[in-house]
Amino acid sequence: MKVTINGDERELPDGSTLVALLELLDMTRGRVAVEINQEIIPRSQHKQHLLHDGDKIEIVHAIGGG
Amino acid sequence: MTTQKQDTPLVLAGKTYQSRLIVGSGKYTDFDQNLQALEASGAEMITVAIRRVNLGQNKGEPNLLDVISPEKYTILPNTAGCYNAADAVRTCRMARELLDGHSLVKLEVLGDQKTLYPNVTETLVAAQELVADGFDVMVYTSDDPLIAKRLEEIGCIAVMPLGAPIGSGLGIRNPYNIRMILENAQVPIIVDAGVGTASDATVAMELGCDGVLMNTAIAEAGDPIRMANAMRLAVESGREAWLAGRMPRKLYASASSPIDGTFF
Numbered sequence: 001m002k003v004t005i006n007g008d009e010r011e012l013p014d015g016s017t018l019v020a021l022l023e024l025l026d027m028t029r030g031r032v033a034v035e036i037n038q039e040i041i042p043r044s045q046h047k048q049h050l051l052h053d054g055d056k057i058e059i060v061h062a063i064g065g066g
Numbered sequence: 067m068t069t070q071k072q073d074t075p076l077v078l079a080g081k082t083y084q085s086r087l088i089v090g091s092g093k094y095t096d097f098d099q100n101l102q103a104l105e106a107s108g109a110e111m112i113t114v115a116i117r118r119v120n121l122g123q124n125k126g127e128p129n130l131l132d133v134i135s136p137e138k139y140t141i142l143p144n145t146a147g148c149y150n151a152a153d154a155v156r157t158c159r160m161a162r163e164l165l166d167g168h169s170l171v172k173l174e175v176l177g178d179q180k181t182l183y184p185n186v187t188e189t190l191v192a193a194q195e196l197v198a199d200g201f202d203v204m205v206y207t208s209d210d211p212l213i214a215k216r217l218e219e220i221g222c223i224a225v226m227p228l229g230a231p232i233g234s235g236l237g238i239r240n241p242y243n244i245r246m247i248l249e250n251a252q253v254p255i256i257v258d259a260g261v262g263t264a265s266d267a268t269v270a271m272e273l274g275c276d277g278v279l280m281n282t283a284i285a286e287a288g289d290p291i292r293m294a295n296a297m298r299l300a301v302e303s304g305r306e307a308w309l310a311g312r313m314p315r316k317l318y319a320s321a322s323s324p325i326d327g328t329f330f
Contacts, residue, residue: 006118006121025121030129032164033160040159040163042163060117060118061116062129062131062143062161063091063114063117064094065090065144065281066091066144066280066281
């Protein structure tokens with residue numbers, strides 16, 4: 001299936017979970033927040049949340065700003 | 067001897083702060099310089115921005131929140147870069163998720179890239195939505211006394227008028243407006259944006275502001291760590307001067323040495 005992550009299209013195996021994606025991206029240790037199709041997926045649900053073809057995924061973190 | 071006026075502490079969203087200086091985390095050379103400046107400033111609250119993670123790049127690099135600990139400092143996520151209410155509300159919700167339910171946010175909705183002036187109408191819409199959603203909103207706005215009051219009535223926990231445009235370092239350009247805002251306010255008033263050097267921060271505090279928020283004045287100083295220390299002293303000095311109460315301004319001189327007892 002195809003998903004869009006932070007504006008980039010990516011191919012993922014069907015049935016991937018959000019946590020599998022975060023592991024793939026090496027992002028399970030850092031503090032990130034995830035929104036899929038403009039809906040926040042709470043950290044507690046990352047493990048069971050299934051990704052779907054066409055999902056628009058946003059992964060954000062805190063950076064320097066004023 | 068007159069009794070000393072007791073200062074009341076700065077309280078924001080139920081938490082008491084010893085420092086009245088809030089600093090930003092943008093424009094520093096690296097995390098280490100940022101942290102050193104933060105420590106020198108004595109600030110207990112620091113703003114951060116919420117942005118997309120860079121995919122595939124800088125893997126394993128430390129995260130800002132690994133360096134600046136949310137356990138030690140109050141993290142104030144901002145909505146910088148948002149030009150409409152919807153984006154600002156969305157950013158705040160992401161920040162709340164990122165910081166495990168933390169509801170304190172700095173709302174700023176910008177109107178124009180050249181001036182970075184606040185879009186006040188969108189700010190009002192976003193403030194209303196965020197307050198209804200349970201956020202503690204510290205709001206960046208223009209120095210318009212009526213809008214400041216309106217934002218307070220909406221339920222913002224602090225109103226933060228600009229002293230001058232963001233990053234301009236022009237100082238407090240309209241102290242009379244800041245005074246009018248202060249006169250009517252029931253919530254803390256924090257000057258946000260415009261401070262260029264220590265004396266600007268002192269001016270804000272001498273007007274009676276509850277605090278000052280700054281980023282560029284420290285980060286882009288020749289020696290940011292030294293400037294952070296200067297800002298700490300400036301904010302404390304300004305507060306002390308305001309508590310002390312300045313002498314009245316007079317057009318003509320008034321001798322400090324007595325006339326009596328002169329021998330010539």
